[in-house]
Amino acid sequence: MWCINCQIETNNDVCPVCKQKTIEDVPTDVLWCHECKIPVQQTVNQSDYKICPICHSKMKHLSTDLRPVFPEERLLVELLIGKKPYEWIQKSVWASNSRYYVDGKSIPVASKVFQAADADDLIKKLAEYQEGNTYQYFDMYIMKFVQGNKNRLNWLKDEAFSFIKNTASKFEEEQIVLSFSGGKDSTVTADIVIKALSNPSLVHIFGDTTLEFPLTIEYAHRYRENNPQAIFQIAKNREQIFYDVCSDIGPPARMMRWCCSMFKTGPITRVLNNLYRNQQILTFYGIRKAESVSRSKYNRVEGNSEYVKIQKQTVASPIFFWRDIDVWLYMLAEKIDFNDIVGKEFKVVLNNQYYKKIDSRYVVSSSYDDLYNNSNNITLNIAGVIRGKKDNMYFAGCSFGGVRVVSFLRLFFRQWFVVDASVGNSECLSGKHRRI
Numbered sequence: 286m287w288c289i290n291c292q293i294e295t296n297n298d299v300c301p302v303c304k305q306k307t308i309e310d311v312p313t314d315v316l317w318c319h320e321c322k323i324p325v326q327q328t329v330n331q332s333d334y335k336i337c338p339i340c341h342s343k344m345k346h347l348s349t350d351l352r353p354v355f356p357e358e359r360l361l362v363e364l365l366i367g368k369k370p371y372e373w374i375q376k377s378v379w380a381s382n383s384r385y386y387v388d389g390k391s392i393p394v395a396s397k398v399f400q401a402a403d404a405d406d407l408i409k410k411l412a413e414y415q416e417g418n419t420y421q422y423f424d425m426y427i428m429k430f431v432q433g434n435k436n437r438l439n440w441l442k443d444e445a446f447s448f449i450k451n452t453a454s455k456f457e458e459e460q461i462v463l464s465f466s467g468g469k470d471s472t473v474t475a476d477i478v479i480k481a482l483s484n485p486s487l488v489h490i491f492g493d494t495t496l497e498f499p500l501t502i503e504y505a506h507r508y509r510e511n512n513p514q515a516i517f518q519i520a521k522n523r524e525q526i527f528y529d530v531c532s533d534i535g536p537p538a539r540m541m542r543w544c545c546s547m548f549k550t551g552p553i554t555r556v557l558n559n560l561y562r563n564q565q566i567l568t569f570y571g572i573r574k575a576e577s578v579s580r581s582k583y584n585r586v587e588g589n590s591e592y593v594k595i596q597k598q599t600v601a602s603p604i605f606f607w608r609d610i611d612v613w614l615y616m617l618a619e620k621i622d623f624n625d626i627v628g629k630e631f632k633v634v635l636n637n638q639y640y641k642k643i644d645s646r647y648v649v650s651s652s653y654d655d656l657y658n659n660s661n662n663i664t665l666n667i668a669g670v671i672r673g674k675k676d677n678m679y680f681a682g683c684s685f686g687g688v689r690v691v692s693f694l695r696l697f698f699r700q701w702f703v704v705d706a707s708v709g710n711s712e713c714l715s716g717k718h719r720r721i
Contacts, residue, residue: 286307287312289308310606314327317389318340319344321433322377323377323429323433324347324386325433348381349381349608351379351381353379356418360415364411365398375422376388438614438615438618441614445481448603453482460567461482461488461566462488462567462568463478463568464490464568465489466491467491467502469624470572470604471570472508472571473604474569474604476615477615485512486515487515489512489515492521494549500624507622520552525547525548532648535648550594550595566599568598568600569601570600571604572600573607575609586599587601635659638655638659638661
């Protein structure tokens with residue numbers, strides 16, 4: 286436990302000095318070593334705070350969280366902001382929201398950069414320079430990053446192992462479930478739970494909402510092949526089709542959120558009922574406190590509460606206090622295979638083709654082949670994924686011709702297209718376009 290006021294660690298829920306309520310996690314700082322050119326995570330109370338564990342030089346504060354920038358995204362950003370291709374190829378590049386760090390130097394990328402970009406020209410240039418976009422220097426910095434954060438990694442693993450074993454000790458081994466979505470958080474959670482319990486045959490529940498990317502389905506199959514002892518159950522609504530329901534009752538909206546119960550929690554509940562009947566089970570999932578304000582209010586272990594959507598289960602998150610940099614550290618250090626979308630092709634369907642008007646309502650067109658093969662569609666090649674601040678997610682697509690991307694990706698062109706799924710369903714000013 287940590288007291289923010291007194292900056293001291295304690296074992297109590299209330300600080301013995303100032304009597305204020307303490308927090309569970311000791312604050313960590315993302316520091317930058319100019320010699321090694323890597324970010325290093327350290328807790329603010331450790332004795333060698335701000336001293337690089339590799340070269341022992343003095344480090345400085347860089348950010349509260351960070352993620353690696355892979356070569357594909359690095360090249361994209363170079364082109365976006367007018368840099369020469371490969372200008373940063375030998376540099377250590379990281380990012381936090383819409384701010385990039387190149388060898389420790391902060392470079393913000395404003396939303397107007399995305400709005401002014403010529404997507405067609407970018408696609409041509411990305412294809413032109415793709416072959417020379419080597420991973421050599423990226424891999425070198427990642428190796429050093431893992432080395433410099435070895436103590437942090439060991440602490441994360443030890444703490445998570447202890448939490449998992451303690452939580453699982455209250456349940457029979459057969460009553461333990463892993464919630465698997467194919468994303469990086471659930472993948473890390475599955476990996477660390479299997480290792481902590483030394484049990485590769487745990488039950489995995491994969492919720493196929495019928496809207497999953499083919500890449501996610503491919504990754505789920507690949508995960509099953511790489512984990513042959515795992516009991517892998519797929520929860521899927523096989524009686525209804527999402528787009529047919531949209532045509533019947535309209536797309537999901539704030540006042541009519543039918544999609545989750547019908548295509549996610551409902552099918553998962555049926556699978557759990559078939560497996561466990563009335564037994565209370567323990568589900569490990571990849572929820573993290575840093576993901577959103579609403580999730581920061583969760584407890585690390587939740588029983589019967591408003592946050593548990595599926596009853597008869599206790600849910601627990603081993604990575605609840607982890608940040609993005611922790612998740613990437615674990616994945617890169619443990620060499621975990623993960624869902625890769627870079628380089629794939631998607632279709633953008635214009636709203637005039639995607640919707641058809643029936644009386645005063647707009648419903649989804651029922652001819653999916655016609656939607657996909659429409660000559661007015663725009664073909665997109667994904668060159669990189671950029672995570673921006675939620676405050677910057679506007680419905681700019683309405684003013685750029687009303688384009689809808691049938692995906693859940695945060696792409697470099699998302700300033701035009703409504704593509705983020707994590708914030709929920711909303712309506713734009715025209716009333717005809719909806720966030721997916």
